[in-house]
Amino acid sequence: MLEIKKISKDFGGVKAVNNCSFKVEPNTITALIGPNGAGKSTLFNLISSVIKSDTGKIFFDKKDITNLPPEKVSNAGISRLFQKARLFENLTVEDNLLLALDHTDTKFWFNLFCKTPKQTDKIQKVEKMLDMLGMKKTKNMFAKDLSYGQKRLIELGRTILNPHSFLMLDEPVAGVTPELRDKIANILIELKNQGETILLIEHDMNFTLGIADRVIVLDQGSVLIEGTPKQIKNNKQVLKAYLGE
Amino acid sequence: MLSAYIIHLLILIGIYLILCLSLQLALGYTGLLNLGHIAFYAIGAYTSALLTLSGVPFIVSFLMAGIVSALFGYLLAFSTNKLKGDYLALATLGFTFVIYAIALNWTDLTNGALGLAGIPKPDLGILQIKSNAFYLFFVSITAVFSYLIINKIVKSPFGKVLEAIRDDELAVRILGKNTFKIKNYSLAVSAFFAGIAGSLYAHYITFIDPSSFGFMQIIPILSIVIIGGIASLRGTVLATFVLVLLPEPLRFIGFPSSVVGPVRQIIYALMLLLILMYRPKGFYGKVSLE
Ligand SMILES: Nc1ncnc2c1ncn2[C@@H]1O[C@H](COP(=O)(O)OP(=O)(O)OP(=O)(O)O)[C@@H](O)[C@H]1O
Numbered sequence: 327m328l329e330i331k332k333i334s335k336d337f338g339g340v341k342a343v344n345n346c347s348f349k350v351e352p353n354t355i356t357a358l359i360g361p362n363g364a365g366k367s368t369l370f371n372l373i374s375s376v377i378k379s380d381t382g383k384i385f386f387d388k389k390d391i392t393n394l395p396p397e398k399v400s401n402a403g404i405s406r407l408f409q410k411a412r413l414f415e416n417l418t419v420e421d422n423l424l425l426a427l428d429h430t431d432t433k434f435w436f437n438l439f440c441k442t443p444k445q446t447d448k449i450q451k452v453e454k455m456l457d458m459l460g461m462k463k464t465k466n467m468f469a470k471d472l473s474y475g476q477k478r479l480i481e482l483g484r485t486i487l488n489p490h491s492f493l494m495l496d497e498p499v500a501g502v503t504p505e506l507r508d509k510i511a512n513i514l515i516e517l518k519n520q521g522e523t524i525l526l527i528e529h530d531m532n533f534t535l536g537i538a539d540r541v542i543v544l545d546q547g548s549v550l551i552e553g554t555p556k557q558i559k560n561n562k563q564v565l566k567a568y569l570g571e
Numbered sequence: 572m573l574s575a576y577i578i579h580l581l582i583l584i585g586i587y588l589i590l591c592l593s594l595q596l597a598l599g600y601t602g603l604l605n606l607g608h609i610a611f612y613a614i615g616a617y618t619s620a621l622l623t624l625s626g627v628p629f630i631v632s633f634l635m636a637g638i639v640s641a642l643f644g645y646l647l648a649f650s651t652n653k654l655k656g657d658y659l660a661l662a663t664l665g666f667t668f669v670i671y672a673i674a675l676n677w678t679d680l681t682n683g684a685l686g687l688a689g690i691p692k693p694d695l696g697i698l699q700i701k702s703n704a705f706y707l708f709f710v711s712i713t714a715v716f717s718y719l720i721i722n723k724i725v726k727s728p729f730g731k732v733l734e735a736i737r738d739d740e741l742a743v744r745i746l747g748k749n750t751f752k753i754k755n756y757s758l759a760v761s762a763f764f765a766g767i768a769g770s771l772y773a774h775y776i777t778f779i780d781p782s783s784f785g786f787m788q789i790i791p792i793l794s795i796v797i798i799g800g801i802a803s804l805r806g807t808v809l810a811t812f813v814l815v816l817l818p819e820p821l822r823f824i825g826f827p828s829s830v831v832g833p834v835r836q837i838i839y840a841l842m843l844l845l846i847l848m849y850r851p852k853g854f855y856g857k858v859s860l861e
């Protein structure tokens with residue numbers, strides 16, 4: 327589904343991602359783990375083209391998507407959650423989610439001259455998502471008035487609603503309560519059962535190893551090792567990378 | 572004549588309303604820190620004046636003022652696409668200087684510092700707008716129309732995309748939307764209405780010269796947008812009335828008009844400062860200035 331080939335990114339001498347290669351198979355949850363600064367988020371940024379790679383190629387569904395504009399990567403079918411909150415703070419929760427559904431809202435003349443199209447079916451989709459997240463009561467709240475955990479959930483909802491065939495989630499459960507964590511785990515497993523493919527960055531080992539089919543360990547910008555959660559759990563190299571010497 | 576004076580003030584308010592509402596679209600709703608709004612106003616004023624002076628019917632010139640400004644708005648957005656925040660502000664301010672310099676130096680076209688005199692009052696074929704009361708009527712209709720259009724845009728889903736771009740452009744792109752195109756539209760529409768306001772100004776005063784379009788002219792407009800509140804059309808309307816009328820009593824206390832101008836600037840600056848200190852969201856804004 328996704329294939330990374332020898333990708334590198336240098337930030338003024340810091341090799342954030344260094345000759346990194348791996349594949350993600352369809353209908354799996356693949357976890358990308360590794361110590362702080364290993365280059366996980368940078369890798370996400372390279373895939374979604376938020377930053378441009380120095381060398382290497384990225385293929386999605388056999389198509390070369392290396393360094394396309396971010397909106398083209400998105401429209402190729404990749405939906406992504408950032409590590410840091412990126413909701414539209416001054417819009418309501420509902421509007422935040424509606425924006426993700428399709429692009430009729432970008433058509434200027436249509437929006438100017440046509441009677442604002444009834445968005446009932448879209449609103450239904452949004453309400454269904456809010457229901458699944460247990461966030462119905464926040465529908466008309468401004469995003470900036472939400473708590474951190476609520477923001478994370480809404481952002482996750484927005485990422486899932488954005489049409490895609492591939493989900494990339496950067497630390498979806500960092501800093502959320504244990505109950506919420508279980509809820510998100512269930513949502514992700516449910517999505518996989520519906521046929522979705524998910525690439526996940528997460529520090530919480532219990533969470534990650536609990537839901538992942540495959541684990542890729544990143545250290546200093548390259549793949550250290552990959553395998554099943556079981557293999558990774560007992561691997562000495564992984565422990566060393568995490569704990570230092 | 573008090574009523575003539577009030578009509579004059581209302582005409583000015585109408586023109587300012589169009590100018591400020593359209594700046595609100597680009598600045599408040601889309602987050603484009605556009606300091607070049609006066610340039611679009613100037614382009615509209617000159618386009619309309621030059622066209623009518625060479626015999627083109629008023630209504631055509633009036634619309635062309637908007638269209639030519641919109642084209643410039645599109646071009647400006649196109650060429651400053653990569654710029655954000657302060658850099659965009661500087662680039663658009665630079666655009667004001669360029670347009671000002673053209674108005675001043677391309678004397679064959681603009682008559683330079685001497686300006687264009689004898690700009691005809693609007694002639695709508697069957698209707699000739701000679702009296703100021705009638706002009707006020709025309710300005711009011713245009714202002715209401717502008718309000719309705721801009722309101723329709725900001726309330727539509729397209730308007731939500733604009734606000735999303737203001738809050739976090741990258742996140743909008745990650746949702747798969749081409750923000751470049753959207754910002755071009757926003758600035759073009761904003762410029763369209765500024766151009767129309769320029770035309771209304773030119774045909775009201777019947778004389779324009781570059782001094783009406785210096786970069787300092789952005790200050791009252793920007794003040795109104797900020798004081799009314801970012802992303803609030805209601806606030807913009809209220810602030811336009813308040814800020815245009817506020818300095819007026821000075822005239823009655825007997826200040827000479829040469830003093831009224833600078834004092835007005837000071838009043839605006841003070842108002843702006845007070846608002847930023849005590850009410851950073853303006854009259855009705857929901858977005859605080861960062
Ligand atoms: N825009 C940037 N400019 C300069 N250096 C950067 C930039 N982004 C990341 N880096 C550096 O690249 C390295 C990898 O960062 P990255 O954010 O990818 O790590 P990470 O694995 O996501 O870590 P964490 O688990 O803390 O989120 C770090 O040394 C970081 O300081």
Ligand SMILES: [Mg+2]
Binds near residue numbers: 366367368409
């Ligand atoms: Mg990270």
